[in-house]
Amino acid sequence: MAGTYTHKFDTPVYKGEITINTGLFINNKWVAPVEGKTVITSVSVGTSKDVDIAVKAAEEAYKNVWGLRCSGRERGKLLYKLATLIERDADEFSALEALDVGKVFAHAKAGDVGGAINTIRYYAGWADKIQGKTIETTDAKFTYTRHEPYGAIVSEDPYPTQQFMASWKLGPALATGNTVVLKPSELTPLTALKLADLIVEAGFPPGVVNIVNGYGHEVGQAITEHPRLRKVAFTGSTVVGRKVMKASADTNLKVVTLELGGKSPTIIFDDADLEKAVRWASFGILQRQACTAGSRIFVQEGIYNNFLPLFQKATEELTEKTGDPFGVGTQHGPQVSQTQFDRVMGFIEHGKSEGAKILIGGERHGTEGYFIKPTIITDVHLGMKLTREEIFGPVCTIIKFKTEEEVIEKGNDTEYGLGSNIFTENLNRAIRVSNAIQSGSSWVNIAQVTDPAVPFGGYKHSGIGRELGEYALDTYTQVKGVHINLGP
Numbered sequence: 001m002a003g004t005y006t007h008k009f010d011t012p013v014y015k016g017e018i019t020i021n022t023g024l025f026i027n028n029k030w031v032a033p034v035e036g037k038t039v040i041t042s043v044s045v046g047t048s049k050d051v052d053i054a055v056k057a058a059e060e061a062y063k064n065v066w067g068l069r070c071s072g073r074e075r076g077k078l079l080y081k082l083a084t085l086i087e088r089d090a091d092e093f094s095a096l097e098a099l100d101v102g103k104v105f106a107h108a109k110a111g112d113v114g115g116a117i118n119t120i121r122y123y124a125g126w127a128d129k130i131q132g133k134t135i136e137t138t139d140a141k142f143t144y145t146r147h148e149p150y151g152a153i154v155s156e157d158p159y160p161t162q163q164f165m166a167s168w169k170l171g172p173a174l175a176t177g178n179t180v181v182l183k184p185s186e187l188t189p190l191t192a193l194k195l196a197d198l199i200v201e202a203g204f205p206p207g208v209v210n211i212v213n214g215y216g217h218e219v220g221q222a223i224t225e226h227p228r229l230r231k232v233a234f235t236g237s238t239v240v241g242r243k244v245m246k247a248s249a250d251t252n253l254k255v256v257t258l259e260l261g262g263k264s265p266t267i268i269f270d271d272a273d274l275e276k277a278v279r280w281a282s283f284g285i286l287q288r289q290a291c292t293a294g295s296r297i298f299v300q301e302g303i304y305n306n307f308l309p310l311f312q313k314a315t316e317e318l319t320e321k322t323g324d325p326f327g328v329g330t331q332h333g334p335q336v337s338q339t340q341f342d343r344v345m346g347f348i349e350h351g352k353s354e355g356a357k358i359l360i361g362g363e364r365h366g367t368e369g370y371f372i373k374p375t376i377i378t379d380v381h382l383g384m385k386l387t388r389e390e391i392f393g394p395v396c397t398i399i400k401f402k403t404e405e406e407v408i409e410k411g412n413d414t415e416y417g418l419g420s421n422i423f424t425e426n427l428n429r430a431i432r433v434s435n436a437i438q439s440g441s442s443w444v445n446i447a448q449v450t451d452p453a454v455p456f457g458g459y460k461h462s463g464i465g466r467e468l469g470e471y472a473l474d475t476y477t478q479v480k481g482v483h484i485n486l487g488p
């Protein structure tokens with residue numbers, strides 16, 4: 001049975017009772033899975049049979065009420081309405097995100113929920129501006145292009161930024177006229193379920209957005225292999241990203257865009273504003289779990305001995321503010337699960353066995369839950385697992401460097417290429433290094449802050465294609481060249 005789940009929050013930062021529907025969301029209705037399966041907490045879990053039903057709903061909606069049947073103006077109006085409704089319920093979304101992911105309530109509200117509102121609103125503005133070109137060829141022909149949607153597509157999302165990532169995909173997908181089957185992470189299904197009710201309230205026709213919760217190896221695999229879904233927009237790990245691409249190659253060659261993992265460098269030069277560098281370097285890796293985490297910190301030798309104690313002090317302060325995501329003043333929460341906790345601790349132990357030194361942290365915080373102390377590790381080199389693989393936890397390594405050339409080479413010595421953070425007061429150097437580092441995003445004197453108008457994506461193993469900005473519109477549309485004969 002499609003049921004409901006109620007959670008009562010009585011916390012210092014949020015009080016209230018939230019009830020969400022826990023079924024599968026298909027054709028604007030809450031339905032039970034075909035095989036009647038539950039549960040993640042008390043959320044229904046679908047199978048490939050439910051995926052088939054959701055795809056059919058998305059196809060019918062595309063054909064009959066969305067896609068070319070619905071004007072861009074109307075699609076934009078609905079997206080604006082959705083953004084306003086998310087804004088109205090921002091506290092509820094933030095509470096669910098904090099409950100689900102362990103993200104600090106205030107961070108969820110400012111970053112994830114605020115970011116989702118801005119993103120949906122940004123793409124609402126694009127919905128009536130999707131246009132092709134007329135192309136002059138010869139007098140005998142009238143030639144032009146059309147930017148057409150794919151039809152029914154997939155949006156597949158990871159646990160750390162479930163709602164934010166869903167908005168990055170729903171915004172451009174719906175603005176350009178696609179219909180969507182959304183698969184949230186099995187670890188964090190709640191915000192998507194809440195969003196479903198607002199999709200109905202905003203007035204989207206049935207079938208435009210469908211949500212099938214379930215496990216990656218089952219629902220995830222079924223949608224990425226589905227023969228009638230035409231595009232998959234995937235965010236998650238590089239390991240699963242490869243499977244998504246392979247599934248597409250083995251089935252219907254659906255267009256694949258991938259937003260994957262990272263191992264981003266944070267580069268701090270001698271002439272950096274030290275206070276700023278410490279603050280952003282900490283934000284960039286220790287406070288939040290993010291794909292763009294600046295987990296490899298390179299510090300130039302002239303300020304190394306000044307930077308280290310300041311960074312350590314900031315980390316001690318952050319450790320004191322590690323705890324309940326709903327606590328007043330909390331700045332750092334837990335890992336999402338025992339599995340992730342064990343994984344992160346495994347990296348730390350492996351680093352120690354290879355001779356790395358724990359400057360601070362490196363252990364469980366408190367006695368309950370999946371809290372890990374913010375951890376700084378020194379005495380590492382770029383051949384170690386710690387510095388090569390994505391850890392996805394509050395753990396950074398620090399490496400000293402001498403010259404700009406050296407740090408560019410070391411910064412690029414990774415299979416990943418998602419982000420880079422550069423701290424210097426020298427504008428020429430900032431631009432030189434930003435140009436030289438192979439990453440889809442580059443931040444100077446700041447870290448990790450995205451904007452709906454600015455493209456985001458990965459170089460190398462960090463992904464394919466771009467999300468956000470005008471650039472993302474290209475990945476949600478296919479271009480048709482039309483030739484009309486004006487002559488004989």
Ligand code: NAD
Pocket residue numbers: 156157158159160161165183184185186214215216217219220221224235236237238239240241243244259260261262290291292390392418458462463
């Ligand atoms: P994950 O790859 O384990 O899971 C992502 C999604 O894939 C989930 O919905 C999961 O159910 C699904 N999945 C799992 N196996 C599948 C399969 N065989 N076929 C199809 N789908 C399958 O990632 P995660 O652990 O949820 O999230 C952490 C990862 O996400 C990190 O690597 C992080 O860097 C990355 N991430 C990237 C971005 C970005 O924008 N580049 C943003 C946030 C997170």
